[in-house]
Amino acid sequence: MNAYDTQHAPNRADFREAMAHLPAAVNILTTDGPNGRCGITVSAVCSVTDDPPTVLVCVNRKSAMHDVFSANGRVCVNVLGGDQQELALHFAGATEASMAERFTWDVWDRTHDVPVLKDAVVTVVGTIKESKAMGTHSVLFVEIEQIRTRPGGHSLVYFNRAFHRLDSAPPVAC
Numbered sequence: 001m002n003a004y005d006t007q008h009a010p011n012r013a014d015f016r017e018a019m020a021h022l023p024a025a026v027n028i029l030t031t032d033g034p035n036g037r038c039g040i041t042v043s044a045v046c047s048v049t050d051d052p053p054t055v056l057v058c059v060n061r062k063s064a065m066h067d068v069f070s071a072n073g074r075v076c077v078n079v080l081g082g083d084q085q086e087l088a089l090h091f092a093g094a095t096e097a098s099m100a101e102r103f104t105w106d107v108w109d110r111t112h113d114v115p116v117l118k119d120a121v122v123t124v125v126g127t128i129k130e131s132k133a134m135g136t137h138s139v140l141f142v143e144i145e146q147i148r149t150r151p152g153g154h155s156l157v158y159f160n161r162a163f164h165r166l167d168s169a170p171p172v173a174c
Contacts, residue, residue, distance in 0.1 A: 023159040026080045028091045029057055030115040033072030038065040038099055039115060041092040043158050044137075045077055053144040055124060058137045066138065070131060075142055076114045079122040082154030082165030087117070112146070121155055123148045 010018070024043035031038060044058035055077060059066050069075060080088055087107065090097045109116040116123050125146040132139045155166040 020161050021159070023157050023164075026084075026088050026156040026158050026163065027057075028078045028080065028087060028117065028120075029059070029069070030076045030078060031069050031072040031074060032114050033074060035071035036068045037103055037115065038068050039091050039102065040065055041088045045079075048141065053124075053126075053147070054129070055126075055142050055144060057140045057142060058134075059140060060137050061133065062136065069140065070128065070138070073128050074114050074125070075128060075140070076112070076116050076123055076125045077142070078117040078120040080117075080156040081119060081121045081150075082156050082167070084117075084119070084156055085163045088156060088163065116148075119150065120148075121150055121153050 025045065027042050027045050028039050029042045029045075040059070040063065042057060042059065044056075046056050048054040048056050057075070057077060059069060089095055090102055103115060107118055109118050112125060114125055116125065123146075124142075124144045126142040126144040128140050129143045130141040132141075152168070154168065157164050157166050
């Protein structure tokens with residue numbers, strides 16, 4: 001059978017394997033408000049438009065925090081740097097640290113209405129304008145109101161089921 005045979009729909013395992021080979025930035029999505037404070041590690045973040053500045057974020061609907069994000073309506077996408085793998089693991093639930101404990105660490109800028117990581121490569125704060133259910137996930141459309149970019153640094157990406165540090169390359173002369 002040809003690898004590009006379109007007569008056979010891919011199964012879930014094939015799809016997951018293919019997506020494991022799609023490099024993605026590692027982010028911690030955070031919220032705070034009347035429905036609670038929480039954060040999760042996500043890789044499904046994508047720009048939608050710059051007018052108005054909008055990103056989409058995918059969150060599993062079975063996640064205990066899904067409804068907190070939706071109900072609060074305010075979020076921050078914290079794009080992680082290459083040295084922030086430990087934070088990614090904590091917010092992915094891979095450690096024993098409780099949600100409450102994660103927000104006591106001295107890594108947070110507490111001057112915003114949602115948790116913002118001090119040393120994130122980029123932070124974008126905004127309001128969920130729309131949510132669409134798609135399979136097991138919700139696609140949250142977030143209109144951005146605040147942006148902070150940290151110059152220099154490195155990025156944390158997820159590829160082939162592992163974290164990798166991505167260093168900045170010098171600009172290529174044309």
